Amino acid sequence: METRPLGETxxxxxxxxxxxxxxxxxxxxxxxxxxxxxxxxxxxHFDVAPTYGDAELKLGPKLRQHxxxxxxxxxxxxxxxxxxxxxxxxxxxxxxxxxIDLYQVHGLEYEHELDEITDDDxxxxxxxxxxxxxxxxxxxxxxxxxPQLILDAIDRIDDLETLMFPMNPVVVGKDDDEHDYAAVxxxxxxxxxxxxxxxxxxRGPWGERPEADRxxxxxxxxxxxxxxxxxxxxxxxxxxxxxxxxxxDPKLVTMVVDAARRYDGxxxxxxxxxVEKLRHEESPVPEQLHH
Amino acid sequence: MVPTTxxxxxxxxxxADAVCLEAGAGVGNTTEGLLAAGAERVxxxxxxxAHARATRxxxxxxxxxxxxxxxxxxxxxxxxxxxxxxxxxxCNVLPPDALDAALAELxxxxxxxxxxxxxxxxxxxxxxxxxxxxxxxxxASDLSSGESALTFYPARHLRRVCEGWGWTVERxxxxxxPVPWTPAHVRAHRDSAREALADESNAAAxxxxxxxxxxxxxxxxxxxxxxxxxxxxxxA
Numbered sequence: 001m002e003t004r005p006l007g008e009t010x011x012x013x014x015x016x017x018x019x020x021x022x023x024x025x026x027x028x029x030x031x032x033x034x035x036x037x038x039x040x041x042x043x044x045h046f047d048v049a050p051t052y053g054d055a056e057l058k059l060g061p062k063l064r065q066h067x068x069x070x071x072x073x074x075x076x077x078x079x080x081x082x083x084x085x086x087x088x089x090x091x092x093x094x095x096x097x098x099x100i101d102l103y104q105v106h107g108l109e110y111e112h113e114l115d116e117i118t119d120d121d122x123x124x125x126x127x128x129x130x131x132x133x134x135x136x137x138x139x140x141x142x143x144x145x146x147p148q149l150i151l152d153a154i155d156r157i158d159d160l161e162t163l164m165f166p167m168n169p170v171v172v173g174k175d176d177d178e179h180d181y182a183a184v185x186x187x188x189x190x191x192x193x194x195x196x197x198x199x200x201x202x203r204g205p206w207g208e209r210p211e212a213d214r215x216x217x218x219x220x221x222x223x224x225x226x227x228x229x230x231x232x233x234x235x236x237x238x239x240x241x242x243x244x245x246x247x248x249d250p251k252l253v254t255m256v257v258d259a260a261r262r263y264d265g266x267x268x269x270x271x272x273x274x275v276e277k278l279r280h281e282e283s284p285v286p287e288q289l290h291h
Numbered sequence: 292m293v294p295t296t297x298x299x300x301x302x303x304x305x306x307a308d309a310v311c312l313e314a315g316a317g318v319g320n321t322t323e324g325l326l327a328a329g330a331e332r333v334x335x336x337x338x339x340x341a342h343a344r345a346t347r348x349x350x351x352x353x354x355x356x357x358x359x360x361x362x363x364x365x366x367x368x369x370x371x372x373x374x375x376x377x378x379x380x381x382c383n384v385l386p387p388d389a390l391d392a393a394l395a396e397l398x399x400x401x402x403x404x405x406x407x408x409x410x411x412x413x414x415x416x417x418x419x420x421x422x423x424x425x426x427x428x429x430x431a432s433d434l435s436s437g438e439s440a441l442t443f444y445p446a447r448h449l450r451r452v453c454e455g456w457g458w459t460v461e462r463x464x465x466x467x468x469p470v471p472w473t474p475a476h477v478r479a480h481r482d483s484a485r486e487a488l489a490d491e492s493n494a495a496a497x498x499x500x501x502x503x504x505x506x507x508x509x510x511x512x513x514x515x516x517x518x519x520x521x522x523x524x525x526x527a
Contacts, residue, residue, distance in 0.1 A: 172295075173292070173294075173295060174292060175292055175293055175298075175327075176292075267468075268299070268465075269465040269466060269467055269468040269517075270468060270469075271295075272295040272296060272299060272466060272467050273467045273468060273469055273470065273471050273514065274471070275295045276294060276295060276296060276467060276471055277471030277473060277514070279292075279294065280471065280473040280475050280476065281473050281474070281475065290317065290379075290380035290383075291294060291296050291380065291466075291467060291470065291471075291518060
């Protein structure tokens with residue numbers, strides 16, 4: 001599987017990152033098989049969080065067995081020093097490892113949170129101390145928030161090494177500032193920050209469908225056919241992200257693995273075709289006869 | 292929102308500070324694209340009242356944009372006045388004689404050294420499901436007006452027609468491949484075909500109407516063909 005430099009971390013991540021939230025919906029035996037499956041495909045970057053149910057616990061055994069083959073990302077929603085430290089220690093404990101390779105501020109949404117994490121008593125101070133102690137190696141941030149907020153984070157966090165944010169043909173097709181994650185990607189690249197793409201496989205919101213009746217364990221409706229998964233993977237990887245994270249439902253993981261193994265670029269005309277297809281499909285009334 | 296096709300077609304063109312003519316304004320996609328790319332002024336020409344309204348609502352009608360209700364074969368603008376002319380998805384709605392007349396007119400208003408950007412579709416390949424939709428649209432149009440609704444000219448054909456009017460081709464790029472024909476497109480073409488047949492009562496019209504009724508937009512849609520962009524220049 002193709003690898004790309006994860007910013008200036010010194011690590012080359014595979015073009016697919018295994019989003020270990022998928023393990024939450026599997027038994028321990030199934031989780032073990034899933035980890036072996038993605039490792040067989042060559043995936044070397046894993047991402048987990050304490051908020052993903054039992055995912056940390058279920059990842060633990062195979063993570064410890066294959067510790068040298070896995071670059072491990074984890075994250076915390078704590079914004080203050082004490083909370084971040086506690087969550088980090090808890091994750092290390094639940095995962096059963098001595099070090100997390102990449103520790104990330106999880107789900108930054110508001111500008112005031114950026115003030116909190118960068119404060120002297122903020123989460124980032126705890127991250128830096130943990131880094132000095134060797135508990136973590138690199139510092140990152142994840143966000144579904146506005147591109148401007150993420151750009152502000154790049155400006156305000158000098159030691160930021162990775163970013164995780166949405167990237168798919170729907171957001172690329174929207175040319176307003178609210179969806180300009182391309183600007184985030186561009187800035188991250190110029191600052192040597194590694195980039196991890198999420199929501200690459202989102203079809204759209206679930207709408208009215210109650211959670212208990214949804215066929216996939218994702219908070220958005222994912223694409224679910226092999227050809228769609230492949231074109232979405234190709235699109236996200238072709239934008240220049242370091243790596244693309246699979247959707248959280250375990251039923252979809254092997255299709256993403258297959259797409260990642262076969263990835264060999266996507267030309268501009270095919271990228272635009274995907275953007276325009278989704279734009280026309282999304283439009284409630286036919287806009288016009290042409291593209 | 293400016294479609295990626297428009298953005299890609301204009302990316303290498305000197306739009307900033309140019310006086311532009313968008314021939315066949317549609318819903319204003321290219322007009323908005325030209326304005327966003329810094330055009331000094333855009334004349335959005337269309338003979339379709341709904342398109343004129345849509346474009347006016349979208350970009351306004353003021354210092355930088357003017358929506359002109361006119362046939363592209365008779366544009367009420369002076370000779371040699373436009374720096375950049377765009378025809379994004381226009382030519383396929385022009386039968387051959389209208390195409391030639393439109394390019395004659397666009398060439399008349401083009402300033403020396405002007406640019407012309409022509410974006411359109413290659414003919415659909417054999418086996419493309421969308422061909423049935425195009426065939427029905429053309430049959431409906433032929434029965435009601437005696438002309439085709441859609442003609443997908445190969446890029447080399449439009450290249451020659453434009454060269455015949457004094458333009459020199461500067462580049463050809465692929466905007467979309469495959470072209471994503473969606474159920475929304477099928478429905479739009481089906482509805483225009485039905486409208487064209489509204490007053491026709493002969494047996495052929497009835498047969499086409501039946502076929503339109505049987506058309507399943509989801510099944511008839513699909514990715515097929517290529518949309519290209521040709522950029523030309525006029526001698527200075």
